[in-house]
Amino acid sequence: MTTRRLLTVTATVGLAALALSGCVAKTDATAAGAPLTVTSTNDACEVSSGAATSGTVTFDVRNAGSDVSEFYLLADDGLRIVGEVENIAPGATRSLTVVAQPGEYFTLCKPGMVGEGVGRASFSVSGEKIAATGDDAEQKQQAVGLYAAFVKDQVEQLIPAVDAFVAAYESGDDATARELFATTRTFYERIEPVAESLGDLDPRIDYREVDAVAEGLDWTGFHRIEKDLWVPAQDALNSDGVTPAGKDWAPSTPAERAAFGDQLVADVAQLSDYVHSADFTTALDAQGIGGISNGAIALLDEVATGKISGEEDWWSGTDLYDFAANVEGSKMAFSLVQDFATASGDKGAALVTRIQTGYDDLDAALAAHGSLASGFPAYATITDADRRQFTDLINALAEPLSQLTSTILD
Known part of the structure; x- marks a missing residue:
């Protein structure tokens, strides 16, 4: 805290680690191009696989709990958010699509949308780095969203x-x-x-x-x-x-x-x-x-x-x-x-x-x-x-x- 208050907004997240779909060239990440499934409950976050190949990865997140939930993909420091989907109502399914670069990540769910979340698990992406393409303005807007x-x-x-x-x-x-x-x-x-x-x-x-x-x-x-x-x-x-x-x-x-x-x-x-x-x-x-x-x-x-x-x-x-x-x-x-x-x-x-x-x-x-x-x-x-x-x-x-x-x- 300083006496002279600054009226600017800070930011975080690693754009180099991941980008939302549309920012980079797309390559199917799963063997059959099928989405990974995530089941969010009141005390768990089960992901169908802890690994994927670099490129487009889709998580279909089903909320099987009793509270509104969120799903996060975090960078290797466990703090930077590189993809998230929020406001998943009980019984509903929502999708998160990212273009994953090679590296180590974490997945977790946040039932009730408070606290540090549940079911934090390692998630690995192998393969080649995906070259950036697409509209610069769109990428900047996606960075602000993250x-x-x-x-x-x-x-x-x-x-x-x-x-x-x-x-x-x-x-x-x-x-x-x-x-x-x-x-x-x-x-x-x-x-x-x-x-x-x-x-x-x-x-x-x-x-x-x-x-x-x-x-x-x-x-x-x-x-x-x-x-x-x-x-x-x-x-x-x-x-x-x-x-x-x-x-x-x-x-x-x-x-x-x-x-x-x-x-x-x-x-x-x-x-x-x-x-x-x-x-x-x-x-x-x-x-x-x-x-x-x-x-x-x-x-x-x-x-x-x-x-x-x-x-x-x-x-x-x-x-x-x-x-x-x-x-x-x-x-x-x-x-x-x-x-x-x-x-x-x-x-x-x-x-x-x-x-x-x-x-x-x-x-x-x-x-x-x-x-x-x-x-x-x-x-x-x-x-x-x-x-x-x-x-x-x-x-x-x-x-x-x-x-x-x-x-x-x-």
Whole structure:
């Protein structure tokens, strides 16, 4: 979170890994050209085969469960969405057609359209790489559509994570709430600029105390709860480095905790309503891939202005989790548009190489301290030398990344 809010939309998904039908040359992927079948139930996601040959692959997804469901094909990192079909009613069958490039993927279903899904399984594609053909405008529009799917997925995972976090906080189970705080926020941090475009929604969810005070707003959301969970010492300073954090501070009463927790749940529900609305689709279409590219830059700016200083999670010291999630969101936005930059010519291809190297170097530096899966240490343990290294790496990446939007739109 930064005081200066950016009104751009980020993006993710690997266009190079998969494209929707019509973007690339078509070759039947199954031996007889028949579709693969998927059966989605309340607790399983059964795919008729875990392998296919590169080319056009169709999944016929039947919902045999009692809730509306979704089916996803994910890239090898298990995070990037490369194909999805949603709103499959109980008893209904819908199809997803993709043109699969060689590589490793995952399949999963999401009954109820919330949470992280069920039945995640490996899916392998063998054969030769399929050459790209077709209309450039159509491919760009499909990339925007896949980004929309990613945003929805992150919010759908955010909802139950916030529910569990708030339940622990409101019940006074501070140990569990502290444990859930950083991991819950990662879903939000990957897509934060979406909320930033919605007026006061992001301030309600994610403003620091110093920002809320400066703008005369009621302080609510993650960081208000954070201060309850990591009660500051009376002589501690707020994240502005000046205001005594303990002055006039008292931990929230059970009733106040209920109010703050319920407000966060309601605000995340509003975010979910928005990303599943026609207004969100219209906004994405209007911004196109330029908005996606600008989103990659915006998320890197989030790291540079908030996470490096340790001002984001001032009380918990969990800034490295936000740092890593912001970088993931930025890197995945880049992955969505990098093919368009490469196709622009030698200059664009060289730019893509520089950006990819920058992300690789930043990932390696973060990995030296931990990961989102294994955890990160408190930010106070990061030395000045570590911070200088992070700053240098972010600056080295920001320079070529700032040229990305103009390159893909030329």
